[in-house]
Amino acid sequence: MAKIIPFKAVRPTRDKVSLVAARSYQSYTKEQLESRLRDNPFSFLHIVNPGYRFDKEITGIERYSLVKNRYLEFKEENIFVQDDKPSYYVYKIVDRENQEFNGIIAATSALDYENDVIRKHEDTIEQREIIFKDYLKTVGFNAEPVLLTYPDNAVIKGIISKKQKERSEYEFTTTYRDTHYLWRVEKPELLEAIEKEFKNMSHIYIADGHHRTVSAYLLYQDLKAANPNHNSTEPYNFFMSYLIPESDLRIHEFNRLIKDLNGFSKEAFLIELDTLYRIENRGTIPYKPLQKHHFSMYLDGEFYSLYLRKSAVDMATSLDGLDAQILYKTILEPILGIQDLRNEDRIVYMSGKKDIVNIKSNVDSGKFAVGFGMVPVTIQEMKQIADDGFKMPPKSTFIEPKLRSGVTIYEF
Incomplete structure (x- = not known):
């Protein structure tokens, strides 16, 4: 009530x-x-x-x-x-x-x-x-x-x-x-x-x-x-x-910008990603994902598409299937070493309403090493996660x- x-x-x-x-x-x-x-x-x-x-x-x-x-x-x-x-x-x-x-x-x-x-x-x-x-x-x-x-x-x-x-x-x-x-x-x-x-x-x-x-x-x-x-x-x-x-x-979605690769070289980082994602180099052509569990990545002057492998994540709960949570559990935490999304200063969030090339310009400036983009959360996902008593990672939605x-x- x-x-x-x-x-x-x-x-x-x-x-x-x-x-x-x-x-x-x-x-x-x-x-x-x-x-x-x-x-x-x-x-x-x-x-x-x-x-x-x-x-x-x-x-x-x-x-x-x-x-x-x-x-x-x-x-x-x-x-x-x-x-x-x-x-x-x-x-x-x-x-x-x-x-x-x-x-x-x-x-x-x-x-x-x-x-x-x-x-x-x-x-x-x-x-x-x-x-x-x-x-x-x-x-x-x-x-x-x-x-x-x-x-x-x-x-x-x-x-x-x-x-x-x-x-x-x-x-x-x-x-x-x-x-x-x-x-x-x-x-x-x-x-x-x-x-x-x-x-x-x-x-x-x-x-x-x-x-x-x-x-x-x-x-x-x-x-x-x-x-x-x-x-x-x-x-x-x-x-x-x-x-x-x-x-x-x-x-709209919130995209993620990360300041460093946690000590990995570009090549070693891509190898780590390959375990959980099918990776395609898109070159200099901006890539924006169109469906759930697909991500865009901009790294060292090039765009990549990342498609989550079907067996990579156990989606037992509504939160498990959220793209922002998947990105955190598969890349940000285990590979890039970002543990506390509430207080970590190595990650910056950027509204997905801005063009995807904003990720490129921020990484190209040297302030960030890599950027990730995803599709927006739906109202049904948002409500289900709230009803189930879960909380999305910070900055999962940009809402108008x-x-x-x-x-x-x-x-x-």
Whole structure:
């Protein structure tokens, strides 16, 4: 039984939302970040990069405190205002490829995460969990929703469709050519109907934002332990999510880049691979796999196709058959010596939405010795692994839509 509740979002005024909304700051190049901070005083990037004002890089608790200060300044200047009534928020994104994503922004329960009602499918990196938990504890708000998915539901779809016939609170297009729309849902009968439909769902699933979810849960644990009058209704019992139906998800793979061959020469490495894979040298022609258990590899200026031998892996569980797990168990761990995917700095992950030649350019730069590509995970695989209680290796999925920070904010 999934619990969601409406909340009083802190939001930019209609005239400034397009200026405030920002991608995650890690997704900007240094030049892009500098340009936006210099030319747009309303960007949410000013809040999460408070050192810009002082022409200084600031980290740790000092940075978190300054983030909170910048946020309070945006509220004092009425760039952000808070809604007067708890609401759900119908949110629609139409991307540059004309794909639509329709869902509801709500506050979801940290206890549901603890009780496995909100199911996770991917492992996380411990250091990032702790860092973001400490960040949340200091700043006191969520500014980017976790992306959750639920089974397609006719009642919720009908409410969303009907609401979208009204004039939207927001309509703005980003420089990425994605158009965003928001409608506020505040009528009691609609709030009740939406809450009821989610209560009838035994499980909902994290699609994107595992680290943010775990961090919100860790924060809930900390604040609950510190509050002798805890009653489960405090804002810290919840975190902000964007819930969309499964049919709206778009899943891409994450490719792997490895910094060295663990002491192997190229020839010795290929011999090691030959035990488990049928290897074909594709030369300089980029190769992208088209089916499960097929991998691409770029090594020393050449592409290779790797086809897993049928007898190579015992696929007794849903996790055993996952390509990211197969790559880990057959190559990354036993040959390249990468034991701890959560904390190992010899491996870097790159979104498969980028062209396969990005693997080539990264290896050719000398920063990496080898790169691997695979096919995307399906929604059925993702759910089955979560239902079976397993976790995928970190960065097994790159899921769209990608949300903007600063459009709705949840305070706790």
